[in-house]
Amino acid sequence: MQLLAVGLNHTTAPVSLREQLAFAPDQVGHAVQAARSWFARHAPDQSAASEAAILSTCNRTEIYCAHALANPVDAAAHFLADYHKLQHSQLRPHLYALPQDGAVRHAFRVASGLDSMVLGEPQILGQMKDAVRQADAAGGLGAYLHQMFQRTFAVAKEVRTTTEIGAHSVSMAAAAVRLAQRIFDSISEQHVLFIGAGEMIELCATHFAAQNPKSLTIANRTLERGETLAHRLGGQAIRLAQLPEQLAQFDIVISCTASSLPIIGLGLVERALKARRRKPVFMVDLAVPRDIEPEVARLNDVFLYTVDDLGAVVQTGLEHRQAAVAQAEAIIETRVQSFMHWLDDRALVPVIRGLHEQSEAIRLHELERARRLLAKGEDVDSVLEALSRGLSAKFLHGPQQALHQAQGEERARLAGLLPQLFRTRRR
Template identity: 80%
Template sequence: MQLLAVGLNHTTAPVSLREQLALAPEQLGQAVQAARGWFARIDPHPGAHVDEAAILSTCNRTELYAASAAPNSLDASAHFLADYHRLNVADLRPHLYMLPQDDAVRHAFRVASGLDSMVLGEPQILGQMKDAVRLADAAGGLGTYLHQLFQRSFAVAKEVRSTTEIGAHSVSMAAASVRLSQRIFDSIADQHVLFIGAGEMIELCATHFAAQNPRSITIANRTMDRGESLATRFNGQAIRLADLPERLAQFDIVISSTASTLPLIGKGLVERAIKARRHKPMFMVDLAVPRDIEPEVARLDDVFLYTVDDLAQVVQTGREGRQAAVAQAESIIETRVQSFMHWVGDRAVVPVIRDLHESSEAMRLTELERARRLLARGDDIDTVLEALSKGLTAKFLHGPQQALHSAQGDERARLAALLPQLFRNRR
């Protein structure tokens, strides 16, 4: 079985491509099953093993983790991602990282620990990975290899966060949004803030903006119950998404992060809002992938639209000061990678050891049955035991002797050096 991780993230692909590969949580199970089916179709020995798959999809990355014995499984993974999302593999491949074996394990450990995030050390990715693993397990995607990989990923992440300062002083996407808005407005306290969505990211953003005491906070969400629950926490109000066309012009700051697969706010809607505001500036942050706000909105005068990629420079603040923690975290990860690959190596020889036990047991039973027949016939017990021991020895040595006689050149020399180690007396 080959372990692999194939995907793209904020360092290899722009948001315009990432949103084409993004999958909502309710879509992950079907995608995992499709990936397993893809590997099974190209497996020359179907049924001999079980292909495993899990998919992690966030605003910054979409990654396929797999364990497969299919030939060229790395290349097959790239073709799967392109085919599943109806993309040209030649256009997608330059943006993909394709990591086999220990590189895949190292990547999973780094992702879980927050070392591969746009916000270095951010904790949100660990929860997202745990959710992805839970959904993959429910879809039948996890087997021995991936289950062990992710459990160790979570353990490594806990070790990194508890023994290093990797998350200290990190600038979150929410904090970066506040900083950017302060470049547009002298005081957030004078502004009306609208949050679209009611998930974890919006909750985090609302917490940061609420600390600036804005004039008002409004939550727009598909379901009023959830929107009202979040709005109550920040002394705000809730509206329905359907009310946006009539209400958008009232807001100076708009932060959006939903799981919608299509934009919620189009250029025309924002144009009308800006006109109604008499061209008073509007600051907008789209934290969703796929995007909630049409990219064309950025071309409008008096509108300042930022995406997750635009926030990258802001969130790098303080990164240099955490390099010592990064080095410490990388050292921990490297040690754990080697430990995991040792476990993988042990797993690889399990079938060989099982076959040796089975063949040895068959030899033992054959010789034992022969000895019992001789004893039942009345033969001398010492003679029978002597024959039993010689028979077992001859059978155990037959295979190695045949291999040694059949080999030639370097292969014979390697066997000649190896066999004495295998049959050395261990008393």
């Protein structure tokens, strides 16, 4: 059996494609079963049971499998395309395929938050655990994936407890959350508005959603796109045109659009503050050019931060981040090698089992022969002598035959190896 991870994420595919490849939570169990059936149909030995697990989040869709496929990457890519009714040619350029230790290393890095949009973010570990539970319930886990994921979770725990990978602001989104927490006692008591529905807003919204705000709203020119993102995050969507009437409802406003002109002007914010009775507003403008008129920062009850302001916050954790990443990567590499050693040992199990079965058959055959001789009244010492000679001859027959049939370098290799195989410890 071989391990493989195939998928795409925020670094290899746009959100428009990631959305098409995403699995809804209630689809995952069925998809795992479908993947196993697909792999079975494409395996040279259709009796070999494939294992499969699917991880699907807003930033990635990945399938992990243990297989006996002749062309596993192609099979996995075609399965994903077929299941979502996409063209394989449309999907394949965005996929990464990681076999064996690459799959293990990738799983370890994902669970540890090293492959996330937000470096060190903890949500992905919970999402991966949910994916494994669903795969297990669907019958997708066997000895290989079960062992890999158990070690994955152990590595993630080790990375998070022995490094500071998640202790510092490492992205604009994380920095925005940190700044908001300085102004409000608890984000869980605030109403949050996100203007736009692009990748940066998706990242920020994911980060703020983890803080369980009182409400989360996406305002976008295209309502359908805003609703798609809001649905994934448990929020609601409004049209951008509704901002003048609704801006006063929100305590936190994060904006990032591609508009060439400001969307939120000084007058609009002044009217919102009046309606709020001077209750403070935290605003973050991540757009370049800016979405919020810079004059808004002069208002007493507005805390406005630009992308440059957040960049300064991110930089404060740079040194700690680099040290933590290096330490985490070292831990992961050590644990990958340990797992691959287990995998190599696992591959020997059928060989060892076969040797035991063969030796047991020889033993039983010689034992039955000895019992027949004893039943005939043969001398006990003679029977035991014949038993021991028979066992020795049969155990040595195979190695001697292999040595006689071998030639050249193979014979020399066997000649050096056989004494080691038959070496016994003296007492």
